Amino acid sequence: MTKTIELSGVQQRFHARGAAGGYLTAVEDASFTLSPEPPQVVSLVGQSGSGKSTIARNVLGLQKPTSGTVKYGGKDIFKLNRDEYDDYRRNVQPVFQDPYAIFNPFYRVDRVLWKAVKKFGLATSRAEGLALIERSLDAVKLDPDRVLGRYPHQLSGGQRQRVMLARIHMLRPAFVIADEPVSMLDAQVRRLFLDILLDFQREYGMTTLFITHDLSTVYYLGGSVMVINRGRIVERGPVDVVMHEPSHPYTRLLLDSIPQPDPDQRWTGRIEVDELSGTAEAGTPKATAPETPII
Amino acid sequence: MRLLTATGHTIRHSPRLATGLALLALMILLAVLSPVLVDAIGNGKDPLELATYERWLVPSSDHLLGTDQFGRDVLAMVISATSVSLQIGAIAGVISTVVGVIVAFVAGYKGGWVDNVLSTFTGILLVIPTFPLLIALSAYAKNVSLFQVGVMISIFSWPFAAKTIRSQVLSLRSRPYVDLARVSKARDLEIIVTELLPNLLPFIGVGFASSALGAIFGLVGLEVIGLGPGGVIDLGQIIFNAINTGALTLGAWPMFVVPIVLLTVLFAALNMINIGLEEVYNPRLRGVAGE
Numbered sequence: 001m002t003k004t005i006e007l008s009g010v011q012q013r014f015h016a017r018g019a020a021g022g023y024l025t026a027v028e029d030a031s032f033t034l035s036p037e038p039p040q041v042v043s044l045v046g047q048s049g050s051g052k053s054t055i056a057r058n059v060l061g062l063q064k065p066t067s068g069t070v071k072y073g074g075k076d077i078f079k080l081n082r083d084e085y086d087d088y089r090r091n092v093q094p095v096f097q098d099p100y101a102i103f104n105p106f107y108r109v110d111r112v113l114w115k116a117v118k119k120f121g122l123a124t125s126r127a128e129g130l131a132l133i134e135r136s137l138d139a140v141k142l143d144p145d146r147v148l149g150r151y152p153h154q155l156s157g158g159q160r161q162r163v164m165l166a167r168i169h170m171l172r173p174a175f176v177i178a179d180e181p182v183s184m185l186d187a188q189v190r191r192l193f194l195d196i197l198l199d200f201q202r203e204y205g206m207t208t209l210f211i212t213h214d215l216s217t218v219y220y221l222g223g224s225v226m227v228i229n230r231g232r233i234v235e236r237g238p239v240d241v242v243m244h245e246p247s248h249p250y251t252r253l254l255l256d257s258i259p260q261p262d263p264d265q266r267w268t269g270r271i272e273v274d275e276l277s278g279t280a281e282a283g284t285p286k287a288t289a290p291e292t293p294i295i
Numbered sequence: 296m297r298l299l300t301a302t303g304h305t306i307r308h309s310p311r312l313a314t315g316l317a318l319l320a321l322m323i324l325l326a327v328l329s330p331v332l333v334d335a336i337g338n339g340k341d342p343l344e345l346a347t348y349e350r351w352l353v354p355s356s357d358h359l360l361g362t363d364q365f366g367r368d369v370l371a372m373v374i375s376a377t378s379v380s381l382q383i384g385a386i387a388g389v390i391s392t393v394v395g396v397i398v399a400f401v402a403g404y405k406g407g408w409v410d411n412v413l414s415t416f417t418g419i420l421l422v423i424p425t426f427p428l429l430i431a432l433s434a435y436a437k438n439v440s441l442f443q444v445g446v447m448i449s450i451f452s453w454p455f456a457a458k459t460i461r462s463q464v465l466s467l468r469s470r471p472y473v474d475l476a477r478v479s480k481a482r483d484l485e486i487i488v489t490e491l492l493p494n495l496l497p498f499i500g501v502g503f504a505s506s507a508l509g510a511i512f513g514l515v516g517l518e519v520i521g522l523g524p525g526g527v528i529d530l531g532q533i534i535f536n537a538i539n540t541g542a543l544t545l546g547a548w549p550m551f552v553v554p555i556v557l558l559t560v561l562f563a564a565l566n567m568i569n570i571g572l573e574e575v576y577n578p579r580l581r582g583v584a585g586e
């Protein structure tokens with residue numbers, strides 16, 4: 001499987017009253033290629049409103065660009081035939097920013113996982129599907145008993161976001177499009193999340209487009225980085241190079257605006273799961289009333 | 296299942312909603328039992344037939360609410376009229392809600408020119424003065440049936456339902472869970488039915504209750520000016536008769552007062568349901584989605 005995602009000259013305009021010409025250009029001439037070989041993390045960093053989410057929506061086929069193309073395996077994603085579309089959907093999957101809005105409040109959280117099982121034909125029987133779901137929850141350090149059968153508002157943000165990761169684990173897409181997946185999580189859960197993502201890259205060969213406005217996260221993930229400013233990608237390269245020798249003034253500005261401008265100080269050590277469950281999960285008394293979120 | 300528990304939960308938390316539903320249930324019970332009750336009142340005769348009894352009898356143990364100018368039992372009339380009023384509410388409520396929901400979903404979910412066309416059309420219907428047109432229509436169409444009147448009233452009341460629901464669809468369709476459904480290969484119709492519709496049930500309930508209320512009072516309005524459908528007696532028509540014959544001066548006050556009291560109760564019940572739903576669901580939806 002060596003299909004790539006290839007953006008060329010993607011431009012996205014939105015109608016906007018009051019803006020010059022009656023439209024707003026969210027993304028201008030975005031071109032880049034995501035290759036699954038070797039599996040890698042490509043970060044896309046920029047300020048709020050710079051067009052990051054718009055690019056993610058373009059790549060995910062949720063928004064058709066005004067001009068330019070998004071290709072998967074060399075074909076425009078908006079012109080795929082049935083089989084190609086299935087292949088594209090299976091291999092390009094998102095993790096969204098807001099762990100609260102990603103679940104329909106009407107249903108239990110299991111539904112998101114069962115939907116994946118059914119829509120992508122991951123299992124032939126209910127038992128097989130359940131085994132799959134439980135294995136994937138394990139893989140993201142969630143206790144199936146604590147998650148299955150619950151409503152979204154009964155889970156914490158970190159738990160919900162890891163349910164989304166469990167969904168990714170089930171689907172094993174070649175590409176994960178992660179749009180600020182950790183911006184609403186606290187530091188501890190954030191690291192756990194990033195580590196799981198890196199594990200996925202290593203174990204299942206997933207390539208991640210990681211969108212963020214936070215340079216320390218970019219640094220932690222490594223790989224390469226693209227800097228976007230006002231809809232334009234202004235700089236790209238390996239993280240170490242871009243962070244140490246930024247060539248574009250905007251990148252320098254971004255670097256300077258980090259409160260603790262010491263990129264040499266990597267976060268040390270990986271967070272241990274036991275440590276986390278010891279402090280955060282097992283430490284909390286078991287939730288008795290179903291309305292009480294855990295953690 | 297979720298629906299049932301949610302409903303139970305909702306009712307327990309809103310005395311207003313509970314009262315409204317209880318009152319409505321009572322009236323529906325009355326309407327459902329109306330054939331039996333009317334039979335019992337008639338005791339072998341048809342109490343709704345002209346000249347079954349003497350005219351203008353005052354309330355007594357035989358005729359709890361007296362008789363009218365044609366010698367019909369007023370209690371029997373009121374009971375069957377309640378059933379007719381509820382029927383018109385149900386007919387118009389269902390039609391306008393169904394049409395409103397479909398238009399709202401198509402417009403709100405599809406967006407673009409489809410939305411423009413539908414919204415303009417809805418907007419035009421909304422600003423047309425309804426009642427005069429309804430009068431004109433009923434005056435033109437002689438001898439309309441109850442169902443036809445229901446349809447006529449619905450023509451003017453679905454835009455209200457459509458408008459409220461559309462704005463909700465607009466706010467829901469850009470939710471991340473809709474995007475997630477799309478990348479999970481869900482089709483448009485599936486998304487509308489399984490992702491959007493359940494979250495809109497309270498708004499649909501509100502739309503239904505307001506349309507039903509509008510229809511019931513629309514019919515009363517038509518009856519009071521003598522333009523109601525033929526062959527059926529609804530609460531408005533009894534009031535119309537009472538006014539027309541000067542029943543109050545003849546001591547037949549129940550003919551005037553009882554229908555008005557029933558209409559008031561119905562109005563209060565549907566409004567309590569309306570307000571109760573809005574009151575409970577708006578903060579609750581927000582609480583669940585963005586807690």
Ligand SMILES: Nc1ncnc2c1ncn2[C@@H]1O[C@H](COP(=O)(O)OP(=O)(O)OP(=O)(O)O)[C@@H](O)[C@H]1O
Nearest residue numbers: 014015026046047048049050051052053054055213
């Ligand atoms: N559906 C839309 N309609 C109109 N304008 C839009 C739409 N989506 C995005 N925009 C505009 O496009 C610009 C880029 O938005 P985008 O969401 O891509 O930014 P972002 O980089 O993801 O920001 P953030 O970090 O805050 O998430 C913004 O000015 C936004 O207002």
Ligand SMILES: [Mg+2]
Nearest residue numbers: 052053054180
């Ligand atoms: Mg964004």
